[in-house]
Amino acid sequence: MQDFILEENKKLKEKFLWRNVCSLEKSLCHEIILNGKKYINFSSNDYLGYAHHPEVIEKAREALSCYGSGGRSSRLISGTIELHSELEFKLAQFKRTEKCLVFPTGFMANLGVISSLLGQGDAILMDRLNHASLIDAARLAGCRIFIYDHSSVSSLEKVLERTKSYQKRLVVTDSIFSMDGDLAPLKEIVELCKKNKVWLMLDDAHATGLLGENGIGAAEHFGLLGEIEIVIGTLSKALGSQGGFVCGSEDLISYLVNRARPFIYTTALAPASCAAAIQALSLIRKEEWKRKKVLKLSFDLQKELERRFLDSGNFRKSESQIVPFIVGSEEKSLKLANALKEKGIFAPAIRPPTVPNNESRLRFSLTSEHEEEDLKKLIVCLEENLKQ
Numbered sequence: 001m002q003d004f005i006l007e008e009n010k011k012l013k014e015k016f017l018w019r020n021v022c023s024l025e026k027s028l029c030h031e032i033i034l035n036g037k038k039y040i041n042f043s044s045n046d047y048l049g050y051a052h053h054p055e056v057i058e059k060a061r062e063a064l065s066c067y068g069s070g071g072r073s074s075r076l077i078s079g080t081i082e083l084h085s086e087l088e089f090k091l092a093q094f095k096r097t098e099k100c101l102v103f104p105t106g107f108m109a110n111l112g113v114i115s116s117l118l119g120q121g122d123a124i125l126m127d128r129l130n131h132a133s134l135i136d137a138a139r140l141a142g143c144r145i146f147i148y149d150h151s152s153v154s155s156l157e158k159v160l161e162r163t164k165s166y167q168k169r170l171v172v173t174d175s176i177f178s179m180d181g182d183l184a185p186l187k188e189i190v191e192l193c194k195k196n197k198v199w200l201m202l203d204d205a206h207a208t209g210l211l212g213e214n215g216i217g218a219a220e221h222f223g224l225l226g227e228i229e230i231v232i233g234t235l236s237k238a239l240g241s242q243g244g245f246v247c248g249s250e251d252l253i254s255y256l257v258n259r260a261r262p263f264i265y266t267t268a269l270a271p272a273s274c275a276a277a278i279q280a281l282s283l284i285r286k287e288e289w290k291r292k293k294v295l296k297l298s299f300d301l302q303k304e305l306e307r308r309f310l311d312s313g314n315f316r317k318s319e320s321q322i323v324p325f326i327v328g329s330e331e332k333s334l335k336l337a338n339a340l341k342e343k344g345i346f347a348p349a350i351r352p353p354t355v356p357n358n359e360s361r362l363r364f365s366l367t368s369e370h371e372e373e374d375l376k377k378l379i380v381c382l383e384e385n386l387k388q
């Protein structure tokens with residue numbers, strides 16, 4: 001085993017695919033401190049700054065005092081407290097679905113839903129760029145996996161045609177794709193699913209709190225509220241907390257309570273995480289300006305990037321707060337990330353297998369705490385480094 005590990009580690013390093021965790025001394029949403037140095041942070045999913053919002057922290061603190069720090073038990077034994085029920089009620093209300101179920105992480109929500117709904121003899125139909133947790137969930141389920149081309153309605157249509165003989169089928173897509181920031185063509189996908197009488201599962205992790213008039217997510221953005229059978233979200237991004245959830249019909253949620261092993265055989269979400277998410281949810285309703293600001297920052301940044309880097313092929317259009325900057329090789333993207341770091345900008349390189357080969361990139365996450373000044377600094381640094 002030891003030899004195997006050493007050999008694998010060596011290979012990763014040679015291919016510029018080695019990954020490290022770096023621990024920060026301080027991490028605000030748009031600003032971090034690492035080895036005593038301050039950086040503008042373009043890598044946070046705390047899109048609305050709620051992980052540090054005083055009201056969110058206060059509610060989490062109250063929950064800590066009242067219920068203690070840990071989850072203590074499975075939700076089905078004695079782990080469920082009023083805060084779980086309140087959070088699930090409010091999330092269902094927010095997403096305009098009948099019911100909601102909270103999991104300890106979004107990853108586990110995906111594992112729980114897919115592995116309990118599908119098994120041998122069933123088929124899952126997935127976008128090529130779906131999140132890793134969806135792929136792992138499909139593998140765990142043991143169903144047949146069919147991949148359609150990224151955001152291609154005609155490719156999905158063909159796969160739907162080919163899979164008619166399967167007992168059960170489920171179409172699964174991200175709403176905002178994590179590494180590209182583009183949106184799935186949801187209107188067309190919903191239409192196709194309805195025509196084929198197949199359920200759709202939407203992973204709305206990055207869109208929750210950001211898209212739509214009320215920040216409900218991609219379903220609201222596309223005018224599809226109530227049209228999607230299963231909607232997944234995370235508490236760990238715009239909600240500034242920790243945890244995942246699934247929204248759907250009352251029947252679906254009761255089924256999951258009884259069948260989803262990542263719900264049954266794990267400890268309940270910690271009380272402070274519940275309380276923080278409840279507070280963030282109420283702020284989302286009030287602070288519309290924040291989501292508007294994030295999206296404006298993204299479009300402003302893209303305008304500048306397009307003007308300067310369209311010809312060099314670095315620019316790729318995004319429709320959300322996530323802006324990719326395509327570099328190509330692993331080595332080049334690492335070098336660029338390091339050069340930005342020298343200048344006080346933190347935007348780590350994203351490499352395979354997270355993105356396809358030769359599409360290594362930097363990925364800029366915009367948050368409501370960034371300012372136009374931060375964008376200017378980023379653009380100047382990119383230009384300096386790419387034009388030499």
Ligand SMILES: *Cc1c(COP(=O)(O)O)cnc(C)c1O
Nearest residue numbers: 105106107131178205234236243
């Ligand atoms: C982040 C993310 C998840 C996982 O959520 P966690 O709560 O961090 O486990 C699932 N799906 C997508 C699309 C994500 O971006």
